[in-house]
Amino acid sequence: MKKINTVLEIALVGMSHKTAPVEMRECFSLHDDDVPGFLERSHARGVDEVVYVSTCNRVEIYFASADIQKSMQIILDELEKLSSLRHHEFDAVMYRKYSRDAVLHMLTVASSLDSMVVGENEIIGQMKKAYGRSVQKKKTGVVLNRLFHQAFKTAKRIRTETGISKNPLSIAYIATELAKKIFENLGERKALLIGAGEMGELILKYLTKYNIGDITIANRSLHNAERIAGDINRSAHIIPLDDVAKAARDVDIIISSVSSPSYVITDVMTKELQKHREHQPLFLIDIAVPRNIDPRIADFHDIFLYNIDDLKMIADENLRSRLNEVEIAEKMIESDADEFYQWYEGLEVVPAIQRIKTTFDEIRKKELKKYRQRKLKHLSDEDFKYIEDLTAQIMTKTLHNPIMHLKQYQSETSGHPERDSIREKTKLIVELFEK
C-alpha cells in the first residue's frame, strides 16, 4: 500500500535584537556558503522542511516536521555545532515557538513589526532570500511554502493598507521626501550644497538617487567639494563660499552645513533672491550648528526652511505615527494567521481522504483486472476503457459527499473544543482503512 503523508507540525527557534546581544547573534550567523550544508544536515537527520533566516537583527530557523520535538533537538544540536557554544550558554536568549505562535511570529517578523526600526523594508527581501535558498535546495514543502507565501502576502498587505512604512525616519531621507512634496520633478530642479559636512553630503546623495538636476557645491576648500562630487558620482559646479549669493539665485534647493559664525543666507539676501525667482518655491535645509540660515526666513511665503531640529522633530513624529499603526497591523496579522491556520488544520483530513480514495481505487482496479481476465475478455480495449472510466466516475461520485462532509466538518470545528474529537475520528478512519 502507498505511503500516506502525515501532517507536519510547525515550529521555530531563534534569537533577535530583543533577546540576544550582537556578540551572541553573530555566533549563529552563517556565511551564505555554509547555509546549504546546515539545511542539508538538518533535513538528513529528519527535519522535513527547514528555512534558515539571518539578518543583522535576528537568526531564526523555521521548520516543519512530523516529530516536532525531535526536530527541535536536531536543530539545536546543529546550532550548537555551528556556534561552538554549549547549549546552556545560549539557551536563555533563544526563543522557541510552536504551531500558531510560530505562525504569528513569522507574520510579525515579515511585516517588520519585530524589527529594530518598525516599518523598515529590508526584512521582507531578506526573508525572501532565505526562503528562496531553501526552495532551491528542495528543503521546503507544502507547509513552509504556504506559510512563507502567507507571510509575504501579509507583509505586503500591511505595507499598503497601513501607514507603517510610509513616514521616513532618517534625517537625509526626510529632507529628500520633503523636496519631493514641494517639487513635482526633482530632475528639473537645481541644488546647492554649502559646506562639506557629512549630513549635507548624505542629503545630496539621496537627492542624486532621484536624479536631481544641476548640482553646485560651495566650500572653503574646493578640493573637498570635488571629493563630494566624486563620492556622489555626479558632475557638479564647484564654487568658493563667497559666490553663494550669486549661485543661490538659480537653485531650488539649498542644503547648508558649513561652520560659520554668522548667517550664510540672510533675510536681506533672501528677499533679493525672491525678486529673481518670480514666486518659485525655494527649499532650504539648514543642518549646521550654529545655524547658517536666518530663521526669520521661515516666515517668507514660497520659502520652506527646515533646520536640524525641525527634521529631527519630524523624524520623531513619523516614528510615533508608525507606532500608532502597529495595533492595526497586529489585527491584520491575527486575521491572516487565522486564515493560514484554517488551511493548515484542513491538512489534518488530507491523509484520511487520501487513504479512503486510495483504498477504494485499489479495490476498483483489482476487481476490474480480475474481470478483464475472465468475464470481460471479449471486450475491445476501447470498450474496456469505457468501463474503467465508468467505475472511476461511480467511485468519485460515491465518495464525493463523505469527503465534502469531512472537509466541512473540519473547517467548521476550526478552533473549537470539538477539534480533538474530529482529530480522533480522522485518525480512526485512516486506521480503519489501513487495517
Added chain:
Amino acid sequence: MFEAVYGVTIVLFACTSAVSILALHSDRSILAERAQTLFYVSTIGFVISGIVKYYPFSSGAFLHIMASIWGYFFLLAAFLLVILMYLLFSKWRQYWKSIAPISLVFVTVLLVMSVPFINSSRHMRIDLISSLLPVHVVLAIVGELFFFFSFVGAVLSIVMERQLKKKSSMVFIYRLPNLETIEKFNMWATLRSLIFLTAGLGVGVVLLWWSFNVLSLFSLKEIIIYVSWALILVLYFLRKRNILAAYRINYLTILSFVIIMSLYVYSNIAIQSGFHSFK
C-alpha cells in the same frame, strides 16, 4: 417613486463624501477604493433619478430640463460628475483621492439644495429657440464647474503649504499631491474654465444678436456671468505671469469662487423676474 430614488441618491452621495473624507484623513487605501466604488454607485443612482424624473424623453428634453429650476441643479450636478469621472481616468487620477472629498461634498450640497424645487413650477422662459442654446448652456456650466476645480486646487495648495510650514509629522503631507502638481492642476482648471466660459459667453452673445439684435440685455444673471468671466481671466493671468505669490492667488481664487457661487445661487433662486431667470 422619483422622490424615493432621489432621496436614496442624496444619501448615497452623503455616504460617498463621508467615506472619501475618511479615506483622505486615515490614508487607508481600502477606504479610497470604497469611496470610488460608492462614487460609481451614487452616480448610477443619480442617472436613475434623471431617468425616472424625465422618462419618456421628448425631443426637446434638454431644454425642458434646463428650463426648470430643479433641472438646472440636476444639470450642474450631472456635469460636475462627468468632470469628476473624467478626472478619475485622466492624468490627474492619482490625485483623485485628494480632489474627491470637496467635490463630492459640493455635489451633495447641490442635490440637497435642489430638494425644495423638485415640484417647483418655476420655469425659465425660453425666448431663443435655437440649436445653439444647449451649446451655450453646457459651455457656460462646464466653464463655471472648472472654476470650482480651481477652487478645490486652491484649498489643497493652501493646506499643503501650511502643512509644509508647520513642520510636524509627514503623515498629512503624504496624503496630498506635491505643491507644484497642485499649482499645475490649478492652472489646468483655470485655463479650461476660461476657455469654456469664453466660448459659452460667445455663443450667448451670438444668440442674443440673432434674436434681439443686441450684444447683451444686461440682466443680473448676464452681469454675474461677465463678472465671473472677468475674475477668472484676471486669475488666469496672475497665475500665468507669476505676478503674485501662489498663496495670494489661491486666496483670491477661493474668495472669487465664494462670491461667484453666492451670486450664482442668489440669481437663480431669488430673482424671479427678467431675462434668464426662473419665474
